[in-house]
Amino acid sequence: MFDIGPGEIGVLIVLAIIIFGPEKLPEIARKVARVVNYLRHIANDAQSTLRRELGPEYADLDIRDLNPKTFVKKHLLEEVQPVIDDVRQDFKDADRGMREDVEDMKKTLAGMNKDVPAAESEGPAPFDREAT
Structure with a gap:
């Protein structure tokens, strides 16, 4: 969906270090990872619920x-x-x-x-x- 290259990742890391400081950065990274994992779980659950509710003819629905x-x-x-x-x-x-x-x-x-x-x-x- 989003194409982020190595240059953009580098800029984001530098900005994060400047804004939050190197001491708080690992804690913030863990929180962001948890949020991303939670959102991914919600999306997968919604997709499986949609497939289950639509029935077997839509089992291959993407x-x-x-x-x-x-x-x-x-x-x-x-x-x-x-x-x-x-x-x-x-x-x-x-x-x-x-x-x-x-x-x-x-x-x-x-x-x-x-x-x-x-x-x-x-x-x-x-x-x-x-x-x-």
Whole structure:
């Protein structure tokens, strides 16, 4: 749910030492661990009660499935996903084909430029200040 990296943990530890002091920190850490354990126990108990009350047909219920984003992805997009994958593959194929065509055109133009003699150098093209 929350992604906390080592940098954030380090900042939290430094802040805790500054705010509470190194003497009280172990006691506070034990209290926080007890609260987290208690909340985890409550969540597991609520989940098991929900499964028991809903009956055996919902025995494989996962609370995360009740998240609307997960629900839509699992139940609605499941049917459409093969079509989406086909469209993505078609776009990739078209992109690959266009890139190959561009490379072929570059090769053709490079070959054509070899056949055309270089124009005589007349200096830079004239510049008209009033035209711009």
